[in-house]
Amino acid sequence: MSFELVIGDKTYSSWSLRSALALELAGVPYDERLIRLNRADTHERILEHSPSGKVPLLKTEEGPIWDTLAIGEYLAERFPEAHLWPRGQYARAIARAVCAEMHSGFVPLRSHMPMDLKRDQALDVVPAEVLADIQRIVEIWQQCRTQFGQDGPYLFGHASLADAFFAPVASRLRSYRVALPTDAAAYVDTIYQWPAFKRWLEAALEES
Incomplete structure (x- = not known):
């Protein structure tokens, strides 16, 4: 099992924060790749990883997932014992x-x-x-x-x-x-x- 989360600046990237917290809830180790935002090459660098041109993106063994809600749902289904969604x-x-x-x-x-x-x-x-x-x-x-x-x-x-x-x-x-x-x-x-x-x-x- 290997995960890498591609994120933007931790100061500003709210969607990156959401996906990082989802991974923490799942309790699984992951690597982090930070791409600085608002730079001349930001969009080009993000496109090297994310087809949407946005962060975050979660790299999995099966392939990339590039939307925060989709990342959360994927982790909830893959790690049901972590109860990323509440009981009931x-x-x-x-x-x-x-x-x-x-x-x-x-x-x-x-x-x-x-x-x-x-x-x-x-x-x-x-x-x-x-x-x-x-x-x-x-x-x-x-x-x-x-x-x-x-x-x-x-x-x-x-x-x-x-x-x-x-x-x-x-x-x-x-x-x-x-x-x-x-x-x-x-x-x-x-x-x-x-x-x-x-x-x-x-x-x-x-x-x-």
């Missing part, structure tokens, strides 16, 4: 629903608050559409924690792909000093205390 049919359905919403939505938040793990400064003005995204995210977290989070501090109790998908969002809310309700702030703290996230953050802070 309905819980798994909701976890998939919120991951899909994260995967395809929240464009204003992404645009105005790109992930930057070294940032610690609020926006001067937060646009209304970003505030709406934040409100929806807080609602998702509250729903998941209330319905499924009784057995631990993560969205579905134990750490799952849902947390991997929302970890970069939690980092944005902290980096941009967004005021949050108590329960949402506690969940952000949970992400920052997650050992897998902490290792990524420490490496990001060391990037030049």
Whole structure:
């Protein structure tokens, strides 16, 4: 068994972070290939590995997988004992629903608050559409924690792909000093205390 994850800068690449957390959840060793973003040769270098021209990409013995959601599903199926999706049919359905919403939505938040793990400064003005995204995210977290989070501090109790998908969002809310309700702030703290996230953050802070 051999895996290699092709990623972008740990400071900025939110989708790379999601896939790295998924691999950590699966509990399998993997190698990392980092391609620096926003360089003259970035796109060319990524295309050497990824047919989509984007990171992340997971190299497996069977071939490459180049979408974060697909990477998560592959790992969940290959390592069912790791429970990357939560236990319970309905819980798994909701976890998939919120991951899909994260995967395809929240464009204003992404645009105005790109992930930057070294940032610690609020926006001067937060646009209304970003505030709406934040409100929806807080609602998702509250729903998941209330319905499924009784057995631990993560969205579905134990750490799952849902947390991997929302970890970069939690980092944005902290980096941009967004005021949050108590329960949402506690969940952000949970992400920052997650050992897998902490290792990524420490490496990001060391990037030049």
